[in-house]
Amino acid sequence: MFLGRFSHNLDAKGRLAIPAKFRAAVADGLVVTRGIDRCLSVYPLAAWQSFADRLSALSKTDSDVRLFQRMVFAEAMDEVLDGQGRIVVPPELRRYAGIEREATIVGMNTHIEIWEPARWEALSAAVEDEGASIAQRLADLI
Amino acid sequence: MFLGRFSHNLDAKGRLAIPAKFRAAVADGLVVTRGIDRCLSVYPLAAWQSFADRLSALSKTDSDVRLFQRMVFAEAMDEVLDGQGRIVVPPELRRYAGIEREATIVGMNTHIEIWEPARWEALSAAVEDEGASIAQRLADLI
DNA sequence: ACCGACTTCCCCACTTATCCCCACTTCCAC
DNA sequence: GTGGAAGTGGGGATAAGTGGGGAAGTCGGT
Structure with a gap:
């Protein structure tokens, strides 16, 4: 169960x-790969x-x-954590998500998403405005 | 079954x-997360x-x-009680609910809500005045 | 084929934040 | 009045985040 939002920095070697x-x-x-909306998705191996x-x-x-299959599979990268609990984010994926130094890491219950902070902020701001109406629309689905 | 209203203080470390x-x-x-109307909601893990x-x-x-998924999961935090029966309320959630030192804790049967006292007071006062009419509107729902 | 340069991975070190434990005070119950 | 539990506060140990250095492997060039 992945929950919460975190701000971490990539170091000079692209480690996060x-x-x-x-x-x-x-x-x-x-496995880390392209996600929807210009973020990166990280899945546990089984998931x-x-x-x-x-x-x-x-x-x-x-x-x-x-x-969609090509987008997902071509850029996917399977990795393991290093001794300090980090992964290397390949340059291709960094470019796709627009990530340079800072990154916002978001728990999404079943997987993890990695965002360029400004992009995440924009998304968050949008929800502040429309959140109630979105919740309304989804209320009967849940 | 959560019932009743309590007033507790957060300490300097954000513990409640x-x-x-x-x-x-x-x-x-x-799990503690954003609730509707600028309060915080606390759910037992199973719920x-x-x-x-x-x-x-x-x-x-x-x-x-x-x-919607991103906002719900990103702002949620799973925790366990410490030895004194406290939780840590993350700074983002404190800001969202406007809570600084005092907090009003409300049992809501299936979950718990945490309120900034003044906000709760305003709500409570409104109910005292309009309680009957609100009940009237809900009459056919119950 | 050999040498050199680069990349990659692993390990170590430092700073900061988090968690856990202990202690005090207050309130309620007996 | 006394005992116990609940709420509150602080300090120390431990882990987390971050950065850098060194060894090993890889690739390209000579």
Whole structure:
């Protein structure tokens, strides 16, 4: 269960510390890849397997499906935490998410997202304005 | 079953004592997050799980769903009581609810709410005046 | 094939924040 | 009045975040 929001810095070598609360859940490996909305997604190995299986099962006759599969799989990177609980964020993914030094790490229950801070702030501000109406719309779904 | 209203103080480290009557129900963990109307909500772990599972199950292809998930999960924090029956209220959540030193803790049957005292007072006063009419409007719902 | 340069990984060190434990005071119950 | 539990506060130990250095492996060039 990933919950909470954290601000960590990448060092000169592109390493990013995973919050201590999250480390146990990704201790046996993780996969970092492109997420939706220009963020990065980090999945525990087991969760990644089921996600990848479902994505692979989609109809390949749909061009959008193929595009999405390529986006996800091509840039995916499987890693393990180093001794200090960090991962290396590949330059390709850093560029995709616009991350340079600071990063906002967000728990999303089943997976982790990594954001460029300003981008996350923009999202957060949008919710301040529209949050109530979104909650209203989703209320009957939950 | 959470009932009653309590006034406790946060100490310099942002710790807040949970009323003794409530501790057994959250002994195996709790989640504190943003509530509606600028209060904080505290859920026992089990209750939170069922809510989180339903929210996670929604389709991530809907951008409103993603937005809502991000706000709910990012601002939530799972904790356990310390030896004195306290929790730490993270600074972001304190700011959201406007809580500084004093806090009003309210039992809401299934969960707990934490309020900035003045805000709670205003709400309470409004209910004293309009209670009957509110009840009237809800009459057919109950 | 050998040498050199670069990258990558691992380990160590420092600063800061967090957690845990202990102690005091107050309030309620007996 | 006395005992116990609950609320409050502070201090010390421990872990977390961050940065840098060194060894090993890889790649390219000579």
